[in-house]
Amino acid sequence: MRRTRDPAELARIARLIRSHIVRMVGIDQKGHLGGSCSAADIVTALYFYKMRFDPARPDWPDRDRFLLSKGHSALAQYACLAEWGFFPKRELLRVKQLGAMLQGHPEVDRTPGIEANTGSLGQGISMACGMAAGLRLDGRTSRVYCILGDGETCEGQVWEASHAASFYKLDNLCVFLDNNGLMTNGKLTDRYNTGPYPEKWRAFGWHVLEIDGHDLPAILDALDTAETAKGRPTMVVAHTVKGKGVAFAEGRPEFHNGIMNRAHYEDALRGLGVDPAEPFNEQPEFSALAIARRGSDSAPERSRLEAARPDLRAPAGGAA
Amino acid sequence: MSATQTVTAMQTASAAETAIRTQPAIRMQNPREVYGRTLVELGHSDPRIVVLEGDLGKSTMTCYFEQEFPDRFFEMGIGEANMTSFAAGLSLTGKVPFTNSFAVFAAGRAYDQIRMGVCIPKLNVKIVGSSAGFSDFGDGSSHQTIDDVAIMRVLPNMTVLVPADANEVRKMAYAAVQHVGPVYIRITRNDMPDVTSEDEPFVIGRPVLIRDGSDVVIFAMGQMVSESVWAAEALELEGISARVVNVSSLKPVDEAALHEYARGMRGIVTAEEHSLIGGLASLISWVFRGRPTPLDSVGVEDRWGQSAHSYAELQQEYGLTASHVAAKVRAVLER
Numbered sequence A: 001m002r003r004t005r006d007p008a009e010l011a012r013i014a015r016l017i018r019s020h021i022v023r024m025v026g027i028d029q030k031g032h033l034g035g036s037c038s039a040a041d042i043v044t045a046l047y048f049y050k051m052r053f054d055p056a057r058p059d060w061p062d063r064d065r066f067l068l069s070k071g072h073s074a075l076a077q078y079a080c081l082a083e084w085g086f087f088p089k090r091e092l093l094r095v096k097q098l099g100a101m102l103q104g105h106p107e108v109d110r111t112p113g114i115e116a117n118t119g120s121l122g123q124g125i126s127m128a129c130g131m132a133a134g135l136r137l138d139g140r141t142s143r144v145y146c147i148l149g150d151g152e153t154c155e156g157q158v159w160e161a162s163h164a165a166s167f168y169k170l171d172n173l174c175v176f177l178d179n180n181g182l183m184t185n186g187k188l189t190d191r192y193n194t195g196p197y198p199e200k201w202r203a204f205g206w207h208v209l210e211i212d213g214h215d216l217p218a219i220l221d222a223l224d225t226a227e228t229a230k231g232r233p234t235m236v237v238a239h240t241v242k243g244k245g246v247a248f249a250e251g252r253p254e255f256h257n258g259i260m261n262r263a264h265y266e267d268a269l270r271g272l273g274v275d276p277a278e279p280f281n282e283q284p285e286f287s288a289l290a291i292a293r294r295g296s297d298s299a300p301e302r303s304r305l306e307a308a309r310p311d312l313r314a315p316a317g318g319a320a
Numbered sequence B: 001m002s003a004t005q006t007v008t009a010m011q012t013a014s015a016a017e018t019a020i021r022t023q024p025a026i027r028m029q030n031p032r033e034v035y036g037r038t039l040v041e042l043g044h045s046d047p048r049i050v051v052l053e054g055d056l057g058k059s060t061m062t063c064y065f066e067q068e069f070p071d072r073f074f075e076m077g078i079g080e081a082n083m084t085s086f087a088a089g090l091s092l093t094g095k096v097p098f099t100n101s102f103a104v105f106a107a108g109r110a111y112d113q114i115r116m117g118v119c120i121p122k123l124n125v126k127i128v129g130s131s132a133g134f135s136d137f138g139d140g141s142s143h144q145t146i147d148d149v150a151i152m153r154v155l156p157n158m159t160v161l162v163p164a165d166a167n168e169v170r171k172m173a174y175a176a177v178q179h180v181g182p183v184y185i186r187i188t189r190n191d192m193p194d195v196t197s198e199d200e201p202f203v204i205g206r207p208v209l210i211r212d213g214s215d216v217v218i219f220a221m222g223q224m225v226s227e228s229v230w231a232a233e234a235l236e237l238e239g240i241s242a243r244v245v246n247v248s249s250l251k252p253v254d255e256a257a258l259h260e261y262a263r264g265m266r267g268i269v270t271a272e273e274h275s276l277i278g279g280l281a282s283l284i285s286w287v288f289r290g291r292p293t294p295l296d297s298v299g300v301e302d303r304w305g306q307s308a309h310s311y312a313e314l315q316q317e318y319g320l321t322a323s324h325v326a327a328k329v330r331a332v333l334e335r
Helices: A007-025 A033-050 A071-083 A089-094 A124-137 A156-167 A197-203 A216-226 A262-271 A288-294 A299-308 B003-021 B031-045 B063-068 B080-091 B103-109 B111-119 B148-153 B166-178 B223-237 B255-262 B280-287 B311-317 B322-334
Strands: A065-068 A144-149 A173-179 A207-212 A234-239 B049-053 B073-075 B096-102 B126-130 B159-161 B183-186 B208-211 B216-220 B242-246 B249-251 B267-275 B295-300
Touching: A007 A033, A007 A071, A007 A089, A007 A216, A007 A262, A033 A065, A033 A071, A033 A144, A033 A173, A033 A216, A065 A071, A065 A124, A071 A089, A071 A144, A124 A144, A124 A156, A124 A173, A124 B080, A156 B080, A197 A207, A197 A234, A207 A216, A216 A234, B031 B049, B031 B063, B031 B126, B031 B166, B049 B063, B049 B080, B063 B073, B080 B096, B080 B103, B080 B111, B096 B103, B103 B111, B103 B126, B103 B148, B148 B159, B148 B183, B148 B249, B148 B267, B148 B280, B159 B166, B166 B183, B208 B223, B216 B223, B216 B255, B216 B280, B216 B322, B223 B242, B223 B267, B223 B322, B242 B255, B249 B280, B255 B280, B267 B280, B267 B322, B280 B295, B295 B322
Parallel strands: A065 A144, A144 A173, A173 A234, A207 A234, B049 B073, B049 B096, B096 B126, B126 B183, B159 B183, B216 B242, B216 B267, B267 B295
Antiparallel strands: B159 B249, B208 B242
């Protein structure tokens, strides 16, 4: 499986992921642009650098798990899963449509690659703890990654989970706090301050790191460092900008779940290096199938993947 | 029947009831004790089973599992929300978690966690609400559960089981493990007389005939099954033949079987230690909607519990005795 530790390549992928987020929000529809973009660099680093998984076997027991406790950032995760070929990429453009595979918040039984149902805030981190405990019980080396929102820390359950993770010494758990500083109606520090975060998680017994959540080398280092912590879970307090990468939305609470008009939409795509007039490329760039095709020496691997996921098979005569 | 006659009849029923209650042949067992022992049996036969406890292990009796399988037992402290979502996470790694607390907290405190984390994705989490109904008589309304069946029944994908005795508790725990998906089991604190036998199979969804009769059918749940049997025995002395059916599977339920049990009956009475809203009365009223058979219910009117020095006082206060069931049967037959 293709992985990269090259920050420039990861930055390119993160721009691609953000352009998918913009497309999923679309024009004149509400969509969680702000929080999806603030988490996009972390999610990109997880899917394209750190995590072990197999898109052809979403239920592979030894995979690493990633779940968004802040389920409203689902668009960022959907974009990564689609590029890996967990499901056909055209599903991105059907997000939230009636009967669609991609729901407004993640649903484990509808979407390959999604690990749990989240959306009601505060619960995902507890589920991540349970997963980490279950994997350890089975002696698996899989790790569990989770992203928590800063506004989400208003939920008392976050702190219940933080006790549990520390008490049960869940060192296979790494949680990122997407500290974008904004809740739906303004700044957390003005409206309902729940910090200071590093001090609080240190007091709860966690291994705490603090980074700029858009600095890819820092994210990669944090992911590596987290693995060295023994006997305690890791909390990476990542300082982020809500709406990062979409100039008009950066730091603006109204784009938490706001509406873009056509001018916004086209501006946003152009800012991410995408020509809005160009048709959406439905071929996933990183799907195992695409990779197998590129490395045309592995015919049996290609057949295996095609058998596992006929929905991803290239059109006759087509090339990935 | 006049008011005076009713009182006299109730007194008669009480005397009969007392006689029956004191019959030495009826074995009493504690459902919590049996539940705790059953978890250990299940733990031996199925390594996927893990148990989570909200600091009440010596009351819910998960303490036996803790002793036997310390690595598969999770003390979650007094944090039912986290316990339930943590269990969801465990189930997503292939475990079969049982969450345990008093029913009021297991179901009520963790409602949203059960709803989003467990029931929407249909996860294999078993939620066991202990000390349900009025059985925690001293602790008052905060600890008494008149609403748990209602809030668990309304959740799509949830299976809701209310054992009528300790034998059923054991069988339900096994059935819950066999069933893939969320299950809620409601367990009382009290010792319960056996109304089912140990070897009779339990099938989720199937109502069970406890005592046959030909005039009226009493559909009962939980503790009220034995009360209904006593009511039926008292009524027999008056020439009224009452059939008692244990509806221990509230959801799903075999509606055709319920209709079969009510066929030819002159009346239907339901009996539950739960609010009349959302529990057995609601279920039976819905199943028999549009039918001409007179139907009435014994249960908790729309009000909260309170402290008392004994369970019996609360049974009396809230109208949940055999006498109340018998009176309701007579009233239905008068219609």
